Amino acid sequence: MSFECETRPIARKDYRCEWCGTSINKGTKHIKNVSKYEDFCSYRMHIECDDEFTETTTDPRCWELMTIPDIRTFFEENKGEVM
Numbered sequence: 001m002s003f004e005c006e007t008r009p010i011a012r013k014d015y016r017c018e019w020c021g022t023s024i025n026k027g028t029k030h031i032k033n034v035s036k037y038e039d040f041c042s043y044r045m046h047i048e049c050d051d052e053f054t055e056t057t058t059d060p061r062c063w064e065l066m067t068i069p070d071i072r073t074f075f076e077e078n079k080g081e082v083m
Contacts (some may be wrong), residue, residue: 004035008047018068019049043068 010033014021015024024044031050034042045053053068056075 002035002037004033004037006033007033008032013043015044017046017049018043019045019053022046043056 008029011024011026011028011030013026015030017021017030018025024046029047031045032042032045033044034040052075053071056071
């Protein structure tokens with residue numbers, strides 16, 4: 001069974017953004033994604049970071065990258081070349 005659920009909650013405590021690595025402060029609206037395909041995955045991001053993440057993951061060159069840090073590194077190295 002596979003599923004994906006994305007919400008935009010208001011943080012009840014401080015979290016770390018999986019994309020930029022900075023704090024998502026308590027009281028900030030952000031993206032929370034929970035999914036299960038082969039493995040269970042959960043992450044939180046700033047709304048702005050999720051926009052950049054979405055832009056990057058539409059590039060077929062990064063589809064085989066499995067972790068958000070790998071995708072972030074790909075994006076940083078190929079900024080301006082992303083489809």
